[in-house]
Amino acid sequence: MGVTVKLDHAKCVGHGRCYELAPEVFGEDERGHCTILVECVPPEHEKAALIAAANCPEDAIKLARS
Amino acid sequence: MEQKENPCPHTGVLNIIDPEYTAHPQPAYARVLANHRVAKSIAMHSPILSRYEDVVFALRHPEIFSSEMDMQVLLGTKRPMIPQQIDPPRQTRYRKILDLRFSRPRMQALEPELRRHAQQLIDGFVERGECEFDQEFAVPLPCAAFLTLMGLPQEELDLFLELKNGIIRPPVDPMDMIAATEFRMKTGERIYAYFEKAIADRRARPQDDMVTYLTTVDFDGRPLSDEEILDICYLLLLGGLDTVTATLGCSMAYLASNPEQRRKLVAKPELIPNAVEELLRWETPVSLVPRVLKQNVTIGDVELREGALVNILLGAANVDPAEFPDAMNVDFERENNRHISFGAGAHRCLGSHLARMELRAALEEWHKRIPEYQIKPGAVPNVSPGIREQLYLPLVWSA
Numbered sequence: 001m002g003v004t005v006k007l008d009h010a011k012c013v014g015h016g017r018c019y020e021l022a023p024e025v026f027g028e029d030e031r032g033h034c035t036i037l038v039e040c041v042p043p044e045h046e047k048a049a050l051i052a053a054a055n056c057p058e059d060a061i062k063l064a065r066s
Numbered sequence: 067m068e069q070k071e072n073p074c075p076h077t078g079v080l081n082i083i084d085p086e087y088t089a090h091p092q093p094a095y096a097r098v099l100a101n102h103r104v105a106k107s108i109a110m111h112s113p114i115l116s117r118y119e120d121v122v123f124a125l126r127h128p129e130i131f132s133s134e135m136d137m138q139v140l141l142g143t144k145r146p147m148i149p150q151q152i153d154p155p156r157q158t159r160y161r162k163i164l165d166l167r168f169s170r171p172r173m174q175a176l177e178p179e180l181r182r183h184a185q186q187l188i189d190g191f192v193e194r195g196e197c198e199f200d201q202e203f204a205v206p207l208p209c210a211a212f213l214t215l216m217g218l219p220q221e222e223l224d225l226f227l228e229l230k231n232g233i234i235r236p237p238v239d240p241m242d243m244i245a246a247t248e249f250r251m252k253t254g255e256r257i258y259a260y261f262e263k264a265i266a267d268r269r270a271r272p273q274d275d276m277v278t279y280l281t282t283v284d285f286d287g288r289p290l291s292d293e294e295i296l297d298i299c300y301l302l303l304l305g306g307l308d309t310v311t312a313t314l315g316c317s318m319a320y321l322a323s324n325p326e327q328r329r330k331l332v333a334k335p336e337l338i339p340n341a342v343e344e345l346l347r348w349e350t351p352v353s354l355v356p357r358v359l360k361q362n363v364t365i366g367d368v369e370l371r372e373g374a375l376v377n378i379l380l381g382a383a384n385v386d387p388a389e390f391p392d393a394m395n396v397d398f399e400r401e402n403n404r405h406i407s408f409g410a411g412a413h414r415c416l417g418s419h420l421a422r423m424e425l426r427a428a429l430e431e432w433h434k435r436i437p438e439y440q441i442k443p444g445a446v447p448n449v450s451p452g453i454r455e456q457l458y459l460p461l462v463w464s465a
Contacts, residue, residue, distance in 0.1 A: 013414040016170055020339075031165035032419065054402040057122075057410050 003041045004064050005049060007034055011060035021055055022048035034060065078102035080114060082354065083240075088449040091353060095382035096394060103366035105379075112375045113368070114354075116382035118389035118406075120365055124357060124378050125411040128153040131357035131376060133413060139247045142233050142254025147301035148294060154412045161412070163283050164298070167276060170419040177423050180211050184431040192435055195465030196442065200315055200456055203432075208310035208424050215420070216302065217275020218264070229257050230307040235450060254300075261299040265292055276302070308453055309352060310421050314428055315456030316349035316449075317342070320396070322441045322461055330398055332437040335430060341398040342425045347405035348396050350381035351454045355409065380406055439463040 005025060014033045018026040024045045027035040041049045041063075053061040072087055072094050073080040080098060081087060087094050098105045098116045105114040115121050124131040133151050137143060146152055149160035184207055191197040209227065213220050231237070232253030238245040261277075268278040280295045290298075321328040331337055359374045370376060384405050387393045408415035415421070441447070442460035449456055 013410070013412060014165060015408065015414055016419060019170075028170060030169065031162065032169040033165075051401055055404055057404045057406050057408075057414075058126075059404075 002043070002066060003046050003049060004039055004066050005036055005041060006062045006064065007036055008060045011058040013058055015057050017055040017057070018052040018061060022052035025049045026052060073098055073102065073105055075101065078105040079108055079111065080105050081108045083108065083451045085449070088451045088454060089447050091381055092348065092385055092394065095379070095385050098379070098382055099386055104368040107377050112377055113370055114377040114379050115365065116379045118383040118386040121378055121380065121383035122406065122410050124376065125406070125409060125413070128412060130359065130361055130363050132360045133357060135356065135358040135375070138251070140250070142250035143300060144254065144258070145293065145297055148297040150301050150413060157412055159286060163285060164416055167279060168416050168419060173419045173423045176211050176214065177427055179214065180207070180424060181427050181431055183207060183210055184428055188432065188435045193465050196460060196462040199318055199459040199461050200311070204311045204314040204456070207428060208314070209307055211420070211424060212306040215276060216306070217273050217277055226303060226307060229253055229260070230304055233304060234308055234453065257300055257303060258296055261296050262292070265295050305417060308455065309417070310424050312351040312453050312455040313346065313349070313421065313425060315459055316351050316454055317345040317425065317429065318461070319441065319447065319456050319459055320345060320349060322439055327396060327398065331429070332433050335433065337398050338429050339426050340400070342422065342429065343403050343405065344396060344398050344400050346407040347384045347390070347403060349454065350384045350407050352407065353381035353454055354379050354452060380409065436463050
């Protein structure tokens, strides 16, 4: 049981909310677009990952419990 | 033009230049959201979109809501500004080379110098017990950082401000559109001429700055032309010298008028980054952006026709209760905040990482030194429409 993150690269335009709010889960490429650092989120970073997804103005991040 | 209620409850006409509206637009946004899926601007009765859902749809569909419009009358430009007035996919190619220069790590590198500058500015007036916030803090702080980034001489700041203001707020009678257009076109000529010289200079003597970068960057296997570089610089000048100034002023006017909210930040400075986001949502300093329709589109039961100018009211979308629970409450601990003060879709503000760094650093440095302050009693705020700059914001405190 854990949370996995999926990014829709086509939607990301580089607002950067995710890597500011959950830097253990999300990183940035050289343009400032989102990269996924860990696909399976460790429990201690779950809340941050949820907040990051909820703050993405492009709705580009989806979380799923597996 | 006289209109008692704003927006008019019958026609849905929103008076976007009414001083009461420009100072405190949120109640009017709420009335538009509640009553008019498509409102109308007092200027030519052009349609206004305000719901969060409609606004992000428009911003994410440039094939319908295009940015390619002739703005010479409003901007003094001879050609579209790059990349703001160009649609994807061409716009995306320019963004690829520009995003690299406006990434978060590059902006963070400017932070120590910006903080030092903020401290110096505060040193200059703290013992006086008052300042005019716009001219003494909100204008000089972000403008100096911008000039550093661009590699433009600091001692020419007044010239750049004159050029920028000559486009955004030409010093003529606001109702005299002909005089305004003439002033803008003359100012536009001066902007092109300045940067033509700067480009030639950097080609001859390269430096570590933006203009040099633009003269040397590989753009899909070729260099940028002088015209392309000019059209980028024109945009950077207008965007870089105005928006953070406006946001600082709106944020401080709010904090000065709401002491219980301000004291939360003073007691818990770690709230400042989140408070910056909430103030961006609430104030939405760039309150409205234009688009032009490339095809007919139906919003609700209103059909909008190809060729129509559409006003995208970012400020209203940011207080839409369908997106933001308790939308009319300013909550510095709001956890879910998908505000679109930097826009959305392909044209997301190029300078958003710079703006966030500057706003956080400025509010932190200010409140360390001047935690208690208020707007000078009796002062009448003067907030410009469109980009909501607090043109006159006198603050007082106990020295």
